[in-house]
């Protein structure tokens with residue numbers, strides 16, 4: 450993650466990966482040194498923050514070639530509430546260099562702090578930024594470079610949505626995962642299914658139907674409720690030989706609207722969360738089928754992970 454001073458990089462890391470309350474980021478001090486944090490999810494993720502006050506191309510600070518050739522995605526944060534022209538020029542220079550050392554790099558631009566802009570102004574700002582970045586790249590002869598833009602804020606779910614999409618680009622097995630989730634939907638009559646990283650609430654995969662932000666929010670909040678409830682109860686069983694084995698967390702909850710939320714713990718800190726509608730009289734049967742299919746999905750996920758590890 451890179452960009453200017455006070456654009457919001459540390460806040461994003463704290464809110465997404467450390468569950469910090471957005472308002473508490475007001476008191477974060479400016480980062481003075483590059484930092485790296487490692488997270489284990491479906492993939493091992495290293496998030497590196499490059500402080501805005503340091504020059505990326507200063508040889509005594511960074512080995513730029515090594516840095517850019519070792520990363521999978523560059524996330525550039527632009528403060529949409531501040532004057533951003535110099536940030537855009539800086540971005541063009543970074544892209545020019547990054548593309549020369551790593552042609553596979555995903556370039557992701559967060560147009561951040563959009564909570565302070567009106568709905569119309571958000572889209573106008575996005576259009577302006579995309580246009581300017583496009584023109585700058587054209588000047589460098591880099592018009593074929595693919596860049597993704599996201600409107601984000603730490604005060605709503607947009608930052609999780611953006612990070613979900615960014616992390617998904619780094620998962621080599623994503624098409625296979627999406628296929629498995631589509632099959633699960635088809636055979637279990639689910640309306641929507643997500644594979645969540647429980648700690649960050651990033652979804653590492655979902656089925657191929659469009660993501661609706663409200664459904665995402667309900668599912669993410671259901672994870673918190675389940676974890677709180679799970680802490681209250683003993684979640685382990687004794688085997689015949691006396692060993693105590695903890696059971697994977699599973700939770701089903703019916704909302705007033707009639708929708709049913711379903712959560713089943715998977716491997717590597719992941720949970721499968723689904724939304725569905727059940728006819729009352731068939732609840733138990735339908736849930737038994739879903740449980741069975743989810744266990745089949747979990748086994749496939751384990752195999753996928755084993756194979757990915759061997760590669």
Ligand SMILES: Nc1nc2c(ncn2[C@@H]2O[C@H](COP(=O)(O)OP(=O)(O)OP(=O)(O)O)[C@@H](O)[C@H]2O)c(=O)[nH]1
Nearest residue numbers: 455456457458459460474475479480501562602603
């Ligand atoms: N309104 C609004 N403020 C934000 C948002 N994200 C971060 N901020 C605020 O922006 C200020 C700077 O955030 P930091 O996370 O310290 O910025 P940084 O890019 O890490 O800054 P350096 O460490 O100096 O490079 C803080 O006061 C945050 O509360 C956002 O989405 N909306």
